[in-house]
Amino acid sequence: MESLAEYKEIVDLIKESGGDYFKRCFQCGLCDTVCPWNRVRNFSMRKIVRQATFGLTEIESEDIWRCTTCGRCPQHCPRDVRQIDSGVALRRIATEYGVFPDPVKPIKTIAASLVAEGNPLSEERKKRADWAKEAGVKSFEEGMEILYFPGCYLSYDPRMKKVAKATAAILKKAGVEFGILGTKESCCGESIRKTGDEELFKRLARDNIKGFIDNGVKKILVSSPHCYHTFKNEYPEFMVNFEVVHITQFLVELIKEGRLEIKDGLEKKITYHDPCYLGRHNGVFDEPREVLRRVSGLELVEMPDCFEDSLCCGGGGGRIWMETPKGERFSDLRLEQAIDVGAEVLVTACPYCITNFEDSRITIEDQGDAKAIEIKDITEIIAEVI
């Protein structure tokens, strides 16, 4: 009887946490067929769904933390089980009880850093705009054309700061009147929400929304597909609506309006990786390719898993902060795909993808692979040819 009561409690908790869609599942197994985890190890979303239906979820298991929220299985599920929402519901329960298996434990430090400093990287808030001083970027003022929201990785991470600077250089060249909120900017909160910390997400979202309203922001330019997704699709839950544009979309706009001219060519074979939160989740597939095609001499080739079938880099759903052992990293597979199609540069448009691919590149070089490949953000390519 005791265990039944326990099961009931979990079922109720799942339901309360928004996981009511589990019971639609009829166990067809399509989710497991398309899940990238099954290219590197066994993992069954179908089983997680089944267990949750009966309240048998092992909250302490690492499995409920594996989903990268890549969006592949919801795209294929015939019963609209909404695996991402349901999986986040399970993580909410684990987070509430403070149950984190070892590889997931970094989340605690991340959450503390987000509370104290507004970023997941244990960096000081007062240093958030240091990159901008070096790049001569102004603070946002009401009436400017656009607010540039670089996000946490581009503000602090040494590799990603190069992307923030490339973006600023492009905007200046195109004569865009823009500024940043700098120390008044906080993490968008997308990834911490996917780890189940709803309260912290709400706190970060409210801080940002207040910053946008207080400063008269109307249009926001983002570099990260995660910021894009949450500003566009999740912040409206707070009854606000800002115009949000991803840099790949803005580049097309600037080129079409004749404000940005691509003057130089680039004789390189390039492949483009669709980030899950830009492509599959938000349908932005054509704009990055359109921008790259405008560079003369550049040969754009596609990898086997592209557009809506793109292979996740492994960084979504908070996985960017969790430990993934060598041999289980999707980014290693993606890099091999890029090398196999003969690309000299793997281009993408997401800080998590770049971080993971740069890590994989080191692994591949360590293995003595003769073919070194460059990893670049699309802005780094465009900044070279304008």
Ligand code: SF4
């Ligand atoms: S694809 Fe949907 S219906 Fe099929 S097993 Fe997975 S969750 Fe269940």
Ligand code: SF4
């Ligand atoms: S969303 Fe992606 S990573 Fe998560 S279970 Fe589905 S296919 Fe796997």
